[in-house]
Amino acid sequence: MRAVVQRVLNANVKVRGDIVGQIDKGLLVFLGVGEDDDNTDLEYMVDKILGLRIFEDDNDKMNLSLMDVNGEILIVSQFTLYGDVRKGKRPSFSTSAHPKIAENIYNQFIQKCREKGLKTEVGVFGAHMEVGLANDGPVTILIDSKKTF
DSSP states (O other), X not given: OXXXXXXXXXXXXXXXXXXXXXXXXXXXXXXXXXXXXXXHHHHHHHHHHHHOOOEEOTTSOEEEOTTTTTOEEEEEEOGGGGOBOSSSSSOBOTTBOOHHHHHHHHHHHHHHHHHTTOEEEEOOTTSOOEEEEEEEEEEEXXXXXXXXX
């Protein structure tokens, strides 16, 4: 699995002009699922993202997690995180998971966040979405469950 995690002051996602998810202070997570991803990858990503210490403490050090600051999370599916442009200029998405498999893992990720008691908002899997955000910092983190970067 791959994720682009952004610390935000607020974020929202729209489908056909209607807001389907929005949060205040927290994390915007663009989440992609790869063809070889399984429950181990899912558990790793939930633990890593919810535990990221990227919020400031009283000493202005990035030392607190989303859970520590009682933040919110907006999760948006994004298969294009598996776009491979090493050859040519048109991305190949051959290593992204089949949509049915990806949607299942995406939904499990959402459920695990909700089970932690977080306000969890989402986009619409497979839809064309418009994402708006105020990146705080800016702070943007890339995560890959296979640790390729």
